[in-house]
Amino acid sequence: PPGSTLFNLQVSQYFCFFLYFTLSLFFLFSPSFFIPTFLRVQFELWDSDDPVPRQELLKKVRGCDGLLCVLTEKIDAEVLDAAGPNLKVLSTMSVGFDHLSLDELKKRGIRIGYTPEVLTDAVAELTVALLLATSRRLIEATHEAKTGGWGTWRTLWLCGHELADSTVGILGLGRIGVAIAERLKPFKVKKFIYTDVEPRPELAEMIQAEYVSMDELARRSDFLAACCALTPETQGICNKKLFSKMKSTSIFINTSRGGVVNQEDLYEALSTGRIAGAGLDVTVPEPLPTNHPLFTLKNCVILPHIASASYTTRNAMSALAANNLLAGLRGEPMPKELPL
Numbered sequence: 001p002p003g004s005t006l007f008n009l010q011v012s013q014y015f016c017f018f019l020y021f022t023l024s025l026f027f028l029f030s031p032s033f034f035i036p037t038f039l040r041v042q043f044e045l046w047d048s049d050d051p052v053p054r055q056e057l058l059k060k061v062r063g064c065d066g067l068l069c070v071l072t073e074k075i076d077a078e079v080l081d082a083a084g085p086n087l088k089v090l091s092t093m094s095v096g097f098d099h100l101s102l103d104e105l106k107k108r109g110i111r112i113g114y115t116p117e118v119l120t121d122a123v124a125e126l127t128v129a130l131l132l133a134t135s136r137r138l139i140e141a142t143h144e145a146k147t148g149g150w151g152t153w154r155t156l157w158l159c160g161h162e163l164a165d166s167t168v169g170i171l172g173l174g175r176i177g178v179a180i181a182e183r184l185k186p187f188k189v190k191k192f193i194y195t196d197v198e199p200r201p202e203l204a205e206m207i208q209a210e211y212v213s214m215d216e217l218a219r220r221s222d223f224l225a226a227c228c229a230l231t232p233e234t235q236g237i238c239n240k241k242l243f244s245k246m247k248s249t250s251i252f253i254n255t256s257r258g259g260v261v262n263q264e265d266l267y268e269a270l271s272t273g274r275i276a277g278a279g280l281d282v283t284v285p286e287p288l289p290t291n292h293p294l295f296t297l298k299n300c301v302i303l304p305h306i307a308s309a310s311y312t313t314r315n316a317m318s319a320l321a322a323n324n325l326l327a328g329l330r331g332e333p334m335p336k337e338l339p340l
């Protein structure tokens, strides 16, 4: 009878069926049903490997709902003002976010996607390669071999420093620091030490790393790898004070951001033999001018910011960046969202 639970149940069953049927027909005959979501987004592509010129970016970003950028684009108040109030999502194809004005983005309620984890293996691998190239003087050695410097076998010629029995220090322990240590362990490293704003017990346990002060990190490390993000706190943190405490046989490696190093201080430390060598994948500025003093040093190996440059990783980064953007535009949780 009307009013009873059974009636309500039947009515709601009929209603659900009707709804289901109507919606099915609608989707079946709606052209948009056959179009994947990404095609329903209108987008403009900067189809070049060179960075988009600033003026072009300021012009093209106007009225956009989302923006996908790489680390060469400085996303600051000027870009966000040019974009206007439509902009809801920013997706950067990078794990680093020092090119983004976080305060400005937060103020405007713009969500941010980034690409951690997918590049950890590639960056760790390159860091190890750079460390070995620097400590075993590979670049100098190939140069000597090619240019006639290779004479008879000589006892101390091109001797470097080995990892076996060494202490490796990590400045800023995160996923990448752990991945570097995991790869270095088979080289018979004796001890891993690290410093950070606070101890990171879960990560440290994975590599049996000891938490130490910055001073101790400098004094004890035979190899010191900077793996920290560039923040106002870490800006120029690898400076004269740090280098002056390091062993004269130690090797400094940086695959994080050039801004964490005071390059004048590093030049002095390297040119005076205060430390044995440095391997840098990142510098300030990028590209580093070819007449920069650091390029004159044999004990400094400089790479052009290629730590994540493997086909697999760059593909994974771009897919993740696109998926972050689409999820953000749909108002859904992003696969990797930067908490603000």
Ligand SMILES: O=C(O)[C@H](O)CO
Binding pocket: 071, 093, 094, 095, 096, 097, 119, 256, 307, 308
């Ligand atoms: O921040 C990053 O993602 C790296 O520096 C480049 O891959």
